[in-house]
Amino acid sequence: MATSRSHRPATRSRGIPEATVARLPLYLRALTTLSERSVPTVSSEELATAAGVNSAKLRKDFSYLGSYGTRGVGYDVEYLVYQISRELGLTQDWPVVIVGIGNLGAALANYGGFASRGFRVAALMDADAALAGKLVAGLPVRHIDELEAIVEDNQVSIGVIATPAGAAQEVCDRLVTAGVTSILNFAPTVLQVPEGVDVRKVDLSIELQILAFHEQRKAGEQGQGPDGDVPAVMPA
Amino acid sequence: MATSRSHRPATRSRGIPEATVARLPLYLRALTTLSERSVPTVSSEELATAAGVNSAKLRKDFSYLGSYGTRGVGYDVEYLVYQISRELGLTQDWPVVIVGIGNLGAALANYGGFASRGFRVAALMDADAALAGKLVAGLPVRHIDELEAIVEDNQVSIGVIATPAGAAQEVCDRLVTAGVTSILNFAPTVLQVPEGVDVRKVDLSIELQILAFHEQRKAGEQGQGPDGDVPAVMPA
């Protein structure tokens, strides 16, 4: 699909559905893999399978970005990688700070997926003074007191909180005050933030509990009376 | 959220909506906190605030469980803790195996939220023989070859994959074959599983990319020079 000039300048009415945005990274990953294998084009069917969604959904998702496919052929891999990257804002540099360098924080710092997508770890921070200066993933741990200066100096707009639950809200407040407007929270707490600040949370415990629910349901369904429900006792 | 069940009723007529199930752990956490403070009852308004949702949604969620509130008063904290725990299946013991004891696996093993909710780490496993026997979070790392035996001996039905992406599918296959029917996947890959197996994925990279999208949008909305900062045309 040689770049023809029939592409419109994206007349999208200012808004890609949230559900679509959440899937774009998935498509991007699948496309990157194809790109590395030098696959030139891919059909919606193939790409959908690789991304674990159905093809109609994928086509509709792409339709929000514009008409980037060629009927009878499919999508140009390289071109789509570029379009999605741009749409997600990955063509620019995003400095990130990670606060709380325990097991989890260290894991995040070492995670390769960071750098590969325009995310740059600007600093690792911890409240424990004993950690200061120690190298983690090649970066020195800085003391939390430097937070404000680091955020400002590096123009950090994304913060990752990997502290214990008790410290999360305070760290969050300081990040927001310093200028951070997007937060990825790994601490098991609900964070209060002012209007305009985005928070996404990753909560291991919640995921496990959801699995447990379905697991219980599966166990209860087989060989169970028409009543269906599992136990049902009442405490005092 | 990532419940990967494609074609199916998804929610039972007798069942609880998936969206509600995903919020129950949130309520449970807030209720547990109240319980520790010996608060006897709580209104939907208060609890909703603590859990970060709106009160109408909370009441509707609880209505799927039954009528556990008292009009004019609110909900009995202890009773609700019990009901939600039971509904989620947390009143029973869930043995869990963690595969891949790198930075992330170790972080998960050390995570306290595990044990506190009926989840018991039955074993830590890694493909690296050099790790075998090493203590992590008080448990010895076992070699991956023991996977099948461990799953069977401990009646494990939930597996956590914290391996590199390349190893995830193979580990997943082995877990499923051995009898695991719920998987929590931290590896950045789409896992293929047979019907009846639930997979939930936690993907740091995806969360960051979603934040970047919104961050970009925020940056583009304000100021916005005559040149229209954000989007763009294609690279001719």
Next chain:
DNA sequence: ATGTCTTTGTGAACGCGTGCACAAAGATAG
């Protein structure tokens, strides 16, 4: 008992996301 006040539980309306199914668009062959 009666009235007032608080808070739940839910019917109904609405909006978003999903999946079907097909027409339109382009490639390709004759």
Next chain:
DNA sequence: CTATCTTTGTGCACGCGTTCACAAAGACAT
């Protein structure tokens, strides 16, 4: 140029989830 074949892009219908708004239920005071 015409016919055929492939695959996109999308109109439409449907179902899930959210929110509103209020009647019903109970607590509490008099």
